[in-house]
Amino acid sequence: xxxxxxxxxxxxxxxxxxxxxxxxxxxxxxxxxxxxxxxxxxxxxxxxxxxxxxxxxxxxxxxxxxxxxxxxxxxxxxxxxxxxxxxxxxxxxxxxxxxxxxxxxxxxxxxxxxxxxxxxxxxxxxxxxxxxxxxxxxxxxxxxxxxxxxxxxxxxxxxxxxxxxxxxxxxxxxxxxxxxxxxxxxxxxxxxxxxxxxxxxxxxxxxxxxxxxxxxxxxxxxxxxxxxxxxxxxxxxxxxxxxxxxxxxxxxxxxxxxxxxxxxxxxxxxxxxxxxxxxxxxxxxxxxxxxxxxxxxxxxxxxxxxxxxxxxxxxxxxxxxxxxxxxxxxxxxxxxxxxxxxxxxxxxxxxxxxxxxxxxxxxxxxxxxxxxxxxxxxxxxxxxxxxxxxxxxxxxxxxxxxxxxxxxxxxxxxxxxxxxxxxxxxxxxxxxxxxxxxxxxxxxxxxxxxxxxxxxxxxxxxxxxxxxxxxxxxxxxxxxxxxxxxxxxxxxxxxxxxxxxxxxxxxxxxxxxxxxxxxxxxxxxxxxxxxxxxxxxxxxxxxxxxxxxxxxxxxxxxxxxxxxxx
Numbered sequence: 001x002x003x004x005x006x007x008x009x010x011x012x013x014x015x016x017x018x019x020x021x022x023x024x025x026x027x028x029x030x031x032x033x034x035x036x037x038x039x040x041x042x043x044x045x046x047x048x049x050x051x052x053x054x055x056x057x058x059x060x061x062x063x064x065x066x067x068x069x070x071x072x073x074x075x076x077x078x079x080x081x082x083x084x085x086x087x088x089x090x091x092x093x094x095x096x097x098x099x100x101x102x103x104x105x106x107x108x109x110x111x112x113x114x115x116x117x118x119x120x121x122x123x124x125x126x127x128x129x130x131x132x133x134x135x136x137x138x139x140x141x142x143x144x145x146x147x148x149x150x151x152x153x154x155x156x157x158x159x160x161x162x163x164x165x166x167x168x169x170x171x172x173x174x175x176x177x178x179x180x181x182x183x184x185x186x187x188x189x190x191x192x193x194x195x196x197x198x199x200x201x202x203x204x205x206x207x208x209x210x211x212x213x214x215x216x217x218x219x220x221x222x223x224x225x226x227x228x229x230x231x232x233x234x235x236x237x238x239x240x241x242x243x244x245x246x247x248x249x250x251x252x253x254x255x256x257x258x259x260x261x262x263x264x265x266x267x268x269x270x271x272x273x274x275x276x277x278x279x280x281x282x283x284x285x286x287x288x289x290x291x292x293x294x295x296x297x298x299x300x301x302x303x304x305x306x307x308x309x310x311x312x313x314x315x316x317x318x319x320x321x322x323x324x325x326x327x328x329x330x331x332x333x334x335x336x337x338x339x340x341x342x343x344x345x346x347x348x349x350x351x352x353x354x355x356x357x358x359x360x361x362x363x364x365x366x367x368x369x370x371x372x373x374x375x376x377x378x379x380x381x382x383x384x385x386x387x388x389x390x391x392x393x394x395x396x397x398x399x400x401x402x403x404x405x406x407x408x409x410x411x412x413x414x415x416x417x418x419x420x421x422x423x424x425x426x427x428x429x430x431x432x433x434x435x436x437x438x439x440x441x442x443x444x445x446x447x448x449x450x451x452x453x454x455x456x457x458x459x460x461x462x463x464x465x466x467x468x469x470x471x472x473x474x475x476x477x478x479x480x481x482x483x484x485x486x487x488x489x490x491x492x493x494x495x496x497x498x499x500x501x502x503x504x505x506x507x508x509x510x511x512x513x514x515x516x517x518x519x520x521x522x523x524x525x526x527x528x529x530x531x532x533x534x535x536x537x538x539x540x541x542x543x544x545x546x547x548x549x550x551x552x553x554x555x556x557x558x559x560x561x562x563x564x565x566x
Contacts, residue, residue: 004296010039011138011199016173016190017043025179031067031115043139043200044176045132046071046118049111053437069113070438071096071121072135076166077145077159078106078389080130085380085387087128089373095121100373102362102393104431104483105142105206106217107135111438122180133176138201140169140287144208144217146228147390148342151211152349154230154243158209161279165207168280169287171196195284195291202294203302205287206253208391209246215336216391218484218510220267223304224286225249229273229332239349245275247331250286250316251308254481257300258495265486265513266305271317272328285323289316339487339510340429340472341392343421345405352385353400357412358420361432361447362393375415382407393431425470426461427454431484435477435494442477444494450475453492456523460531464538471547472508475500486513489548490530495520502526504533505548505557514548515557 010019019040024033033041038048050065058065073088080088088108092100097112113121125131135142145162148155173191177183193200207224208217219225226246233240252268274282286304293311295301308316321327345355359372366373376395380387385399397408412418421428433439435446453475461467474488485491485503487510492500499520506514518529533547533556541550551557 008296010036017175042137045135049438072109073107074135075107076143077162080387082380082383084128089377091124099365106144106389106391107142140205146211147388148214152238157243202296212334213337215339215510221252221484225268247273251305253303253305256479269313270331273332278326281324285320289319336509341390341394354398356396357417370416375417429472431474433476433482444477446475446477464534505551507548
């Protein structure tokens, strides 16, 4: 292991992710954990962070940074009961910074939890039948699934399969229960990990299931993606159809490093089709292939996308087929028409209703004129269905009986939970990562800058008579890709305080990478570029043509070397 990265040594010597975490948690001399334990903590579902707005002030006071922890919930398919929502709300108010954050991986995360409150937070989740196991770190993370329950019964089956996949790919170590839930202490050798082995995966791993025609999970961005193939039912449509199987996609990923051409975002390749009963076997085979063939020497080259590139798709698929004992068939036809959410009330196949609420940047808080945290807590007191987090940082009130709609509408209006969905299409579809002040990787603002940015871009649209035109914009504080920026029609990727790389040319279905158009530009610089391009779009577009499609058709952006779509 001498040529492996230092993280590999930490995992290997951790005794099944235990390390010295238990001791670090009770060390009264610092709000921080030991450096090796910070790495292990990620596989338990948490990151150590600090408030970067306070760093200099605390340094001058000769104090250590204000160490706090981000904790992420494992929530396959984004499904939570009202009781679980109330429990998460209580954790946010009692232990975190008083807000809930909906992530682009269809779950919740908390910010601002002090070390002394970490264990209490984990135990409160466990009491509500939730955990944070493997939501961060070098394992399969939260499994995503299309949140749309309206189209057919197949969506419910996909949600159940997402939960089964999440359970199947969990680490088998009891370290989580031992450290956080006061379980029985390990004596002797750690538990075997039949899927992950002693060193788990070379890097993080993301899986998602899409149900056409909606690609809300951005399935091409996943390390491991599944596209549901639904056969038409008696009506001749998929509305009453049955789930037959899945097309397998492998090798997607959004992360990159500024200035390093050997790192890049990549769209997943479509590898073939298999019947639904083979889902767990195929998934495990992909994971173990990555475990055994992924790069453990260079973490920047350790994602599955690089393994697929290095081995070649045919060899990679052959290895998966051998391990799964399943021969893939040719991929079945499918088509996506969007990767966004639908707002307002929609009636499902079972007669119940669903309403998606727009939550900008996924931040649920009580703010002047918008007491959303309180409002959703009140909804959770009476809602008889469930809550479904969407991959676009929104929440759906799902499974609502007709008789409940009026009461929920009254609460939505009282707490102004419908305010954001009345905004422009631009504002309804935008995504942002957290970035400053908590993310240690952030080079620039994202979530905090998003409202100002959207106002600026919306004003440009209005200037050119494009007000109300749909436009997918995403912003991140660094190139790590948490808000899937490289699939957006317009993306800003943080380069330095107040400066961004401008990427252009994604599509509205999540099937095309954008390209770097301007590097290291400030607000005035990228707005000037957009002003010029919006003028051209307004003058030369064909009816209904999206901005990203217009840029490609008219040759205003160059074909990227690695922006290929399967």
